Amino acid sequence: MKRKVRWPSYLIAILIVVFFLWPVLYVIFSSFKTLNEISSPNPTFFPDQWTLQSYIDVFQKANFLRYIGNSFFVAVSSTALAVVINTMAGYALSKFRFKGDKIILIIILSTIMLPLEVIMVPIYRVLTFFGMTDTYAALIIPAAATPTGIFLMRQYLVTIPDDLIESARIDGASEWKIFTRIIVPNAKAAIATLAIFSFMWRWNDYIWPLIAITDMNKYTMQLAIANLNGEFSMDYNGILASATISMVPMLFVFLIFQRQFVQGTAQTGMKG
Template identity: 60%
Template sequence: MSLIIISPVIWIVLSSFKGPIDLYSWPPKFFTNNPTFENFFMAFQKGNFGLYFWNSLVVTVSATVLTLIINTMAGYALSKYRFKGDALILFLFLSTLAIPLEVIMTPIFTVISKLGLYNNLLGLIIPPAATPMGVFLIRQYLLTVPDDLLEAARIDGASEWRIFWNIIIPIAKPVIAVLAIFSFMWRWDDYIWPLIVISDPSKYTIQLAIANFIGEFRVDWGSLLAMSVITMVPVLIVFIIFQKQFVKGIATSGLKD
């Protein structure tokens, strides 16, 4: 099953190194005898791919960092602090998961326009910073942390900020890694929201660039495949770095002693 699922990806990767003759040959060739990097060079030269790659990297990294900060704080507050209306806040926050983006797209765009963030990379970074899924993951994981540990730190004179940074953050590394991978993938692969917010071609993200790379009468499949392969690399690198924490975080999120 894994081979069946991954076979299209392997086909794209191998095809990105094919020349025009092998790429359009019939019957199709899975491998090529003359691999070339010409498609990658053309993608950067003709498609201005370097600029779009940089725009996506700035948006994705900035949005991921902001998401981790906001969601970790919110998840910690909803898991370890008891205040009037905390259950209602959590319910209302999680209920937004049932609302499709298409329903709230117009009011969000109106807010973005009023704030002067239209056609601005900040319009891609700020709106998705607080995600209900992220808050839920962090909260469920931190429910496994004993309250006695935090009380002992308070008795020793630790401030709330010190407890958060010195105790909670190190303990929550696995679930933070999970959220980092998810957030990176969401922002990197996002197409609909950048399509709405960005109109200046010089501010296009990589997904918009790939979509606009398709011409009206002709498609340069070689360069398009090369661009698609390059878009896989950052997500793959992030997953390789955090894979151990990812598996551990998925396995323990939602458990409670």
């Protein structure tokens, strides 16, 4: 029996993809345009004259290699720390029963409703008390544990059978061995998802680095892009080129974790 080809569904999906990718592709292609083309009253989608001058100017006029390195260091360090802490917290809240565990979970979930603008002043005061302002730690440590990450890991780890963990305990396995040999391998889908979102949040973060960092040598990519806006002029070429550069790491991270995400989802938390 021949499979029915659902061309209308494919066509709708393609149109949706094109609709959402159109602005992104426009930014990428515009980064290869000259300033006259960008400023033209009749803009075109593809450049009439391809040029790399925008990228050359970005790296010559500003220390963008350092800013990219700062963003990588902050995003990778924060993501690694967030994966470890959120996974441990999710394991504790999903597989251990202790007095007040439900209350702790409710408190954690309630903080999801609080925007950064509400809590950034208390966080800044805490960092000031410990002398951590204007340091990389000010960008990494506050994002180490997030309510979204804890809830994601907790909800996924609940699906792992308790009998599997109890069997390991009967065999004499320590809690650390259970966590590293059973929990982590069977939570690859959630860990991959958490890593992607955590890296994306830290890489694209602008408000918090703007508050916590004053030394330009510690600026992240997003702060550097914002500095291309002058008081009386705007470097459109530089903004488009740097914005295109900032997209590459996110695409790279997603492609790395995509396979693990699919495999972990197929396993549904258990190995055959």
